[in-house]
Amino acid sequence: MADDKDTMDEWAAALAEAEGGDEAQAVELEELQEERGMITADEKRKLETILDIPVTISMEVGRAKISIRNLLQLNQGSVVELERVAGEPLDVLVNGTLIAHGEVVVVNDKFGIRLTDVISQIERIKKLR
DSSP: OHHHHHHHHHHHHHHHHHTTSOOOOOOOOOOOOGGGSSOOHHHHHHHHHHTTOOOOEEEEOOOOOOOHHHHHTOOTTOOOOOSSOTTOOEEEEETTEEEEEEEEEEETTEEEEEEEEEOOHHHHHHHHO
16 A cells, blocks of 8 residues: 555656646545435445456557558558547547547656546447447
C-alpha cells in the first residue's frame, strides 16, 4: 500500500512539474452509502464482487486498413500511415469500448496518459446498443 502511495506522489509531482508547477491535489471520492436508500446490502455485496474483476485498458494512437498483400510486404523500417492526424488525442479503451480521450505523458521514463475528456455513461450506453 505504501508503494502505491509513493507511486501516486511521484506521478502528482511529475504532472505538476509538466504543467508549469501547479500543485496536483488529491480528490476525495464519495463512498457508496447505504443511508441514501439507493443500495441494499445485497446490491452492495454484488458491487464489491464485480469491483475486483480485471479489465484490459488500452490506448489507441490510430488505425489503418491495408490489404494482406501490403501487410506481408512490411518489414523493419516500414511506415504505416494512420487515419489519425498528429496531435489528436488518443482513444482510451476498456475491453475495446471507448471511455475517454487523452494525451501521452512521460513520468520517470515511463509512458502514461492524461485523460482530457471522459465519455459520459449515457454516451457509452448508446454505443452499446
